[in-house]
Amino acid sequence: MRKVGQSVARVDAFDKAAGRTKxxxxxxxxxxxxxxxxxxxxxxxxxxxxxTSAASAIDGVVKVLTCFDVPDIPFPTAGHPxxxxxxxxxxxxxxxxxxxxxYFGDDIAVVIAENEVAANQGVRALQVEYEELPFVLDVQxxxxxxxxxxHERFPGNVLKHTDLRRGNYAEAIKEPGLIKxxxxxxxxxxxxxHIENFGCFAYEExxxxxxxxxxxxxxxxxxxxxxxxxxxxxxxEIIKPYIGGGFGNKQDxxxxxxxxxxxTQVGGRCVRVDCSREETFVSNRVRHAIRFHITTWLRxxxxxxxxxxxxxxxxGAYASHGHSIAAxxxxxxxxxxxxxHLELDSWTVFTNRPAAGAMRGYGMxxxxxxxxxxxxxxxxxLGMDPYKFRMMNVxxxxxxxxxxxxxxxxxxxxxxxxxxxxxxxxxxKKKEFAGDTGPVRRGIxxxxxxxxxxxxxxxxxxxxxxxxxxxxxxxxxQCGETEIGQGADTAYAQMVAEAVGLSSYKDVxxxxxxxxxxxxTGLGAYASRQTYVAGFAIRQTADLLRGKILAxxxxxxxxxxxxxxxxDSCVVLKSDGSPVITLSELAMTxxxxxxxxxxITAESTYTIRSNAYSFGCTxxxxxxxxxxxxxxxxxxxxVHDCGSLINPALAAAQVHGGMSMAIGFGLSEQLLFDExxxxxxxxxxxxxxxxxxxxxxxxxxxxxxxxxPTSPFGTKALGEPxxxxxxxxxxxxxxxxxxxxxxRNPINPHVLYEEFSRAGLIRDAWKEET
Amino acid sequence: MSVQYxxxxxxxxxxxxxxxxxxxxxxxxxxxxxxxxTAVKKGCEVGECGACTVLIxxxxxxxxxxxxxxxxxxxxxxxxxxxxxEGELSDIQQAFIExxxxxxxxxxxxxxxxxxxxxxxxxxxxxxxxxxxxSGHLCRCTxxxxxxRAVKKTMYRRQGKEIDF
Numbered sequence: 001m002r003k004v005g006q007s008v009a010r011v012d013a014f015d016k017a018a019g020r021t022k023x024x025x026x027x028x029x030x031x032x033x034x035x036x037x038x039x040x041x042x043x044x045x046x047x048x049x050x051x052t053s054a055a056s057a058i059d060g061v062v063k064v065l066t067c068f069d070v071p072d073i074p075f076p077t078a079g080h081p082x083x084x085x086x087x088x089x090x091x092x093x094x095x096x097x098x099x100x101x102x103y104f105g106d107d108i109a110v111v112i113a114e115n116e117v118a119a120n121q122g123v124r125a126l127q128v129e130y131e132e133l134p135f136v137l138d139v140q141x142x143x144x145x146x147x148x149x150x151h152e153r154f155p156g157n158v159l160k161h162t163d164l165r166r167g168n169y170a171e172a173i174k175e176p177g178l179i180k181x182x183x184x185x186x187x188x189x190x191x192x193x194h195i196e197n198f199g200c201f202a203y204e205e206x207x208x209x210x211x212x213x214x215x216x217x218x219x220x221x222x223x224x225x226x227x228x229x230x231x232x233x234x235x236x237e238i239i240k241p242y243i244g245g246g247f248g249n250k251q252d253x254x255x256x257x258x259x260x261x262x263x264t265q266v267g268g269r270c271v272r273v274d275c276s277r278e279e280t281f282v283s284n285r286v287r288h289a290i291r292f293h294i295t296t297w298l299r300x301x302x303x304x305x306x307x308x309x310x311x312x313x314x315x316g317a318y319a320s321h322g323h324s325i326a327a328x329x330x331x332x333x334x335x336x337x338x339x340x341h342l343e344l345d346s347w348t349v350f351t352n353r354p355a356a357g358a359m360r361g362y363g364m365x366x367x368x369x370x371x372x373x374x375x376x377x378x379x380x381x382l383g384m385d386p387y388k389f390r391m392m393n394v395x396x397x398x399x400x401x402x403x404x405x406x407x408x409x410x411x412x413x414x415x416x417x418x419x420x421x422x423x424x425x426x427x428x429k430k431k432e433f434a435g436d437t438g439p440v441r442r443g444i445x446x447x448x449x450x451x452x453x454x455x456x457x458x459x460x461x462x463x464x465x466x467x468x469x470x471x472x473x474x475x476x477x478q479c480g481e482t483e484i485g486q487g488a489d490t491a492y493a494q495m496v497a498e499a500v501g502l503s504s505y506k507d508v509x510x511x512x513x514x515x516x517x518x519x520x521t522g523l524g525a526y527a528s529r530q531t532y533v534a535g536f537a538i539r540q541t542a543d544l545l546r547g548k549i550l551a552x553x554x555x556x557x558x559x560x561x562x563x564x565x566x567x568d569s570c571v572v573l574k575s576d577g578s579p580v581i582t583l584s585e586l587a588m589t590x591x592x593x594x595x596x597x598x599x600i601t602a603e604s605t606y607t608i609r610s611n612a613y614s615f616g617c618t619x620x621x622x623x624x625x626x627x628x629x630x631x632x633x634x635x636x637x638x639v640h641d642c643g644s645l646i647n648p649a650l651a652a653a654q655v656h657g658g659m660s661m662a663i664g665f666g667l668s669e670q671l672l673f674d675e676x677x678x679x680x681x682x683x684x685x686x687x688x689x690x691x692x693x694x695x696x697x698x699x700x701x702x703x704x705x706x707x708x709p710t711s712p713f714g715t716k717a718l719g720e721p722x723x724x725x726x727x728x729x730x731x732x733x734x735x736x737x738x739x740x741x742x743x744r745n746p747i748n749p750h751v752l753y754e755e756f757s758r759a760g761l762i763r764d765a766w767k768e769e770t
Numbered sequence: 771m772s773v774q775y776x777x778x779x780x781x782x783x784x785x786x787x788x789x790x791x792x793x794x795x796x797x798x799x800x801x802x803x804x805x806x807x808t809a810v811k812k813g814c815e816v817g818e819c820g821a822c823t824v825l826i827x828x829x830x831x832x833x834x835x836x837x838x839x840x841x842x843x844x845x846x847x848x849x850x851x852x853x854x855x856e857g858e859l860s861d862i863q864q865a866f867i868e869x870x871x872x873x874x875x876x877x878x879x880x881x882x883x884x885x886x887x888x889x890x891x892x893x894x895x896x897x898x899x900x901x902x903x904x905s906g907h908l909c910r911c912t913x914x915x916x917x918x919r920a921v922k923k924t925m926y927r928r929q930g931k932e933i934d935f
Contacts, residue, residue: 009867016875017863019809019849023876193910195813195821195876244876245910276812386777485874538932649870653916657873660913663893685908693905699915
């Protein structure tokens with residue numbers, strides 16, 4: 001039986017169900033000192049001085065370090081592969097602690113103490129004198145002349161502007177009879193909200209620095225810690241244990257450099273940095289709020305003549321992943337609904353908000369919200385059914401993108417839309433709901449998305465792994481592509497068992513914990529890349545291991561390797577399948593051969609030079625209580641073509657989680673800031689409205705399995721895609737129910753109240769009387 | 771500032787224990803730091819996320835906002851207490867595995883203890899009731915879908931019924 005394509009239990013499920021799985025804090029040495037960070041209480045300022053005397057006098061405080069003590073080495077934080085080309089390296093714009101405060105919550109000092117209470121008291125006892133500067137929170141205002149400037153290197157606050165031109169937009173829009181749909185769309189700042197907050201601890205060992213950290217990207221963290229401390233990268237060892245979710249926040253280097261440096265300042269003693277939930281919201285990373293201006297020119301028969309899209313991405317205070325997100329976001333437009341005449345522009349702009357970085361979807365949830373809202377508005381302007389309009393205009397079969405090399409081989413968009421429409425019973429319900437005129441109205445909506453797999457050709461795509469044949473015939477497997485909750489280790493076990501020829505995925509011992517001193521270099525968990533890129537390297541290393549197994553068996557049994565195969569953990573004759581030697585016998589015989597002892601192992605690196613389109617859609621059915629300004633989701637389905645499924649049950653689980661995040665993005669989540677001070681207002685799980693058990697209907701996950709031609713296992717991206725199309729599907733369902741097109745998310749009761757009032761659906765009698 | 775300590779006697783996972791604790795410590799701190807019961811997770815430390823949930827005299831509490839000294843004389847169960855001495859998982863833990871209700875695993879211990887409280891009521895609940903009773907826990911990985919299935923399936927099994935989703 002094939003090992004891939006089966007819904008087997010996760011390799012880490014037992015320990016997680018038993019509560020035995022160790023996360024970073026569960027490995028904490030008992031004597032670790034507490035590092036607590038002083039966060040600036042100004043949105044934009046220079047620190048003039050910090051009086052540390054009161055803090056230093058507190059019993060238990062070991063050391064106080066401030067922004068006046070840190071090395072003057074700016075470093076980048078994005079979890080991107082290193083580039084040998086300096087022009088493509090990430091922007092190095094922050095120090096370990098910053099004198100120039102660029103957002104409310106910036107790191108300006110630390111207190112290191114014997115216990116947590118003393119460390120917190122120490123932080124509160126610091127006396128900071130600021131030279132206050134004007135601040136700016138809004139992208140467009142930050143681009144205005146005379147706006148407060150965040151970084152000297154980036155005058156006008158623009159981190160980067162890129163554009164894409166196709167055809168001749170200016171000429172194309174002169175075509176007679178075109179209908180113009182021009183609108184603005186706004187997406188909010190949201191946060192990842194993995195349930196395990198970020199944390200790490202660091203200590204010196206034999207003159208080197210070891211950091212145990214809750215990260216998605218151990219090998220990249222090693223490089224950045226080395227950069228930030230001015231130490232050779234080999235001086236740093238990063239250990240990544242199990243982590244309690246990441247969703248992109250931990251695809252950034254967070255406080256590992258600061259923690260490592262603090263250890264060096266207290267003689268190499270173990271120090272710990274543990275972010276509180278409140279800090280995680282503000283002083284880690286957030287999703288980019290992106291504002292869109294879209295002008296679409298339509299022909300009466302329902303085709304798109306030309307399109308102009310401007311994306312304004314709010315970067316916050318530091319570059320982090322920077323323009324990569326807005327660039328990816330902008331790039332989606334030309335491929336999603338291709339047309340001959342395009343003008344696309346994107347700007348990434350610094351503001352005095354928390355730094356925005358990677359978050360599940362990497363610009364695509366924002367792009368999808370704007371694009372799919374606009375497409376819905378276009379269908380409405382034409383008086384066309386939005387399903388039909390999409391079927392007419394969405395990326396056609398055989399569409400090829402020259403840059404990524406991706407091809408839509410199977411017409412996946414239409415297959416997904418057909419399947420979703422069938423599940424939700426689109427045609428019937430659309431007709432039925434059209435008659436709703438009361439206070440509670442039902443609606444149905446849809447949205448689509450596409451997503452790349454991995455980062456080729458923009459960045460390096462490489463994966464390395466190691467396979468060791470154990471004496472019992474099992475295989476130990478190590479790679480740098482990390483398990484972060486998504487189930488990567490289980491997918492690897494299945495792929496290794498398949499590729500080597502083992503009887504079960506349980507015969508693969510996946511070393512989940514990465515240690516950069518030991519684990520072959522991999523880039524980590526991001527870009528929905530792991531299963532795809534690890535697949536190439538797994539196939540290659542498995543072939544090497546099989547070659548060694550067959551050669552060893554052939555030599556010992558006086559046979560020819562070419563006549564042998566490995567099936568169900570046994571070397572067999574290809575001709576009739578008869579057993580030659582089991583892997584366990586072979587491993588023992590080889591290892592304990594008194595003359596030619598051999599540990600059968602293999603290791604290799606594969607550089608991937610391809611990419612793959614992943615596709616999907618969401619259909620949502622809602623009930624909108626107009627007077628109550630409340631939306632109830634009645635039914636929701638995501639349909640994905642992510643190639644062949646390695647583990648269908650885990651794939652569905654991945655989709656549920658993405659849909660949940662999309663529901664939050666669509667209806668409730670938003671990090672708010674005080675306009676007067678720049679202070680975050682709701683950086684906790686009570687006031688920030690993460691969706692709960694009560695906010696979800698049954699979440700339906702369905703798949704179209706078209707094997708991806710470039711992948712040895714026929715697989716492609718699924719990690720991020722499920723979070724891309726949910727929010728616009730909900731927006732379009734609300735539009736369908738009420739006739740009110742809402743062009744910003746989250747569509748929470750406050751927004752509905754405003755929009756329904758404006759549309760005349762509700763009126764405030766009290767206001768009219770006064 | 772002087773630190774006060776107090777001896778707390780209680781029963782944890784079936785064993786009578788006592789330990790001197792800082793009177794300011796939370797039950798989470800005591801269970802994790804003094805008893806190494808690291809299945810008690812910290813997601814917010816202010817009673818918002820449910821990751822630190824434990825059973826106190828059979829009832830679920832957020833142990834992060836429950837003082838350690840209040841545990842005097844109480845019977846406390848953490849996730850470590852659900853597994854049999856022979857290492858067998860309980861029915862609800864097994865159901866979480868079967869239904870793929872576990873991803874990163876960080877919210878799992880808290881959910882399992884609330885599920886145990888629900889199931890120990892030994893009666894059938896409606897879907898809405900189940901959702902409401904489980905809503906004190908936040909999860910960012912699963913969309914709650916498979917957790918719901920695992921709890922509902924186990925509830926049916928305990929009543930001698932099977933459910934086909």
